[in-house]
Amino acid sequence: MNQSQDRGFHLSISVVAIFVTMVSVLSIINQCGPAMSKVEEQVDGVWRSLASHATHLSGIARSVVHDGSRVPATLAAAMPHKVVSASGNKALANIHVVAVGSDTTAKQVQHVEQLIQRVGVLSIVSHTVGMSLQKPVTIEIADDESDYQAALQKLAMTKQSAANLAEDTGGFTQNSTIVIPMNQNQSEGDLANTLTHEMTHVVFNQNIGTLPSWLNEGIAVFDGMQGQKQVESAVTFAGDERQLAETILDVAQKHQLQPLFADEQVILDGKTSYDYELQDWLAVSDLVSQHGLTAIQDDLQMMQQHVNESTAFIRAFGQPESTFNASLTALLNKASTTKNQGVQLQCNVTQDFTGELEIxxxxxxxxxxxxxxxxxxxxxxxxxxxxxxxxxxLPVVKDNNGADARTLYISLLPKQPETYQGKKVINSGFAFDVHDGLYAFENAWVSLKDGQTIYTSTPSLFGVSITGVREAATGNALLPLFAAQEKVSN
Incomplete structure (x- = not known):
């Protein structure tokens, strides 16, 4: 009946999105000679200051994109004239997955190719944006941070910028080249998310070029979540989705949300320290909830035809960006004040487990x-x-650790001793993050006799599975946004 000692999946505020625009600027500055060196030093200084305040970065939707239209032609990654899959699979005829660095294996390349097909990466992106690849794309797979950094430097990035980026991001896109560090994408969910996220940027680069940063990143995160959903259980995915959204609700509670359309300048000025990509994702989810994917596609097609972004937005959604930003801010503010009203947990117990559950x-x-x-x-x-x-x-048992205002626990008490990986289990169970009316599956934990505690993202242990989590606070303003993500993928 012990609480998990380290719940393991609490997300702190990410500064990855702040680096998005900086990297593009630094790469261009690098081509401009000594006269710009002072500017580069200042921007690098902002990054170091921001990084010093970040103790952990989210494992989901971390990426940086170089828009090919904003980068000099000399910076574009060289593309082979004709690209075929390393496996020869016709389904990957326009995708060339290659290993970079000395440690990346053919098995890793094959795994990425198989996941692209299993998830349906291109289908997800095309379904959302109504566009497809116009030419081949190269996906470079790096095994570790050093290989990732080396691959980024080959894309004409400064050594310092590549080092900063390699340390804390899960993917990078320039023109039609994607670089994926496998050490930053160890779970199937993370890798599926990143591959779909980055492919969205490639499709935009090939079809549109320049579009508003918030829309670019918001759709990429939206697609990435669709990819992640293909390989995770519904309970795990819903938990991840809620915890990511809650990081933005924390910002809303502090009244620190920045305008969507002003994010690039705010990022450059170093005036924010939260992950803009997640706010962008909620904005796109809201648009899909209210207007459907057709309106998103209409907006993109108008910009593809060089219609001014402000005009295109009004035509597609019937309101100016500023009006939508105000309504989104109001929605997030409202969601951040939702009271916890309880939850219904669906649980399946098989014959493998006999005993008690303690909640x-x-x-x-x-x-x-x-x-x-x-x-x-x-x-x-x-x-x-x-x-x-x-x-x-059964009789109530007093907990000696004190109340935890943000977490609901379910502890398993089997009548027969359990073992995990051949070791005796002391206690085990499930943890759920609770606030703003949302209940998110956080992890399962198993504490062993040797003092080790193992955390997993699978909501199933020893014959007990959590099969559903439904909030009583059905009025939470974020639920329609989550429903839009669910509806699109069904």
Whole structure:
């Protein structure tokens, strides 16, 4: 009945998006000679200052894009005249996956190729934006940070900029070249997200060139989440989605949200320290929720035809960008004040598990026991921590660690001792992040007798699985945005 000692997946504020525009600027500055060296030093200084305040960066949707239309032709990555898949698969005829660096293996290249097909990366991007690849794309796979840095330097990036970028980002796109560091994309979900995210940038580079930064990044994150959803359980994906959104709600609570259309200048000025890409993603999700994908595609097609971005937005969505920004800000402010109203947890118990479940609702110090066996269970956790449902309750047990206002725990108490990876299990269970009316599956944990605690993103342990999480606070303003993401992928 112990709480997990380190819940492992709390997201701190990311500064990756702040580096998006900086890298493009630095690469261009590098071509301009000594007269611009002072400017480069100043921008690098801003990056170092921001990086010093970031203790952890999100593992989802981390990327930097170079828009080919903004970079001198001499910086464009060389593309072979004709590109074919390393595997010879016709489904990848326009995608060339290659290994860079001495440590990257053919097995890693094959894994990326297979994941691209399994996820349907190109189909996701084309379905969202209504555009497709116009010429081949190269995906360079780097095994580690040093290989990633070397690949970035070959794209005419300064050594310092490449080093900064290689340390904290999960992907990079320039023109029709994508660079993916495998060490930053170790889970299937992360890799699927990054591949789809970066492919979106390539399609934009080939079809449009320049478009507003917030729309470029917002659609890329939206697509990346679609890719991630293909390889994660529904509970894991919904938990990831909510936790990412909550980082923006934290900013909204502090009244520090920046205007969508002003983000590039704010980034350059170093006046923000949160991940703009996530705000952009919520903005695109809101547009899809209100107007559907057709309006998104209409907006993009008008810009492809060189219609002014402001005019295109008004024609596609019936309002100026400033009006939409105001409504989005109001939506996020409202969502950030939603009270926790409880949750319904769907749980499946197989014959592999016999014992008890102990639930510790957020903000309480009493573990409430349930006697369970093979079957399906619906557990209603009310806002005050009381439980209801068709199950036999057991005596309450006091927790000695103090109340955790942000986390709901489910601890497993099997009647027979469990082992994990051949080692005796001391305690195990599931953790859910709770705030702003949202309940997000965070992780499963297994604490071993040797003192080690293992965390996984799979909501299943020893025959017990969490199969559904439904908030009682159905009025949370973010739920329609999540529903838009779900609807598009169905």
């Amino acid at each position: 510790l609702p957020q903000g309480t110090t009493n573990w409430q026991g349930l006697d369970v066996s093979d079957g399906q269970y619906s557990i209603d956790v009310q806002a005050d921590g009381k439980l209801s449902g068709q199950f036999k309750t």
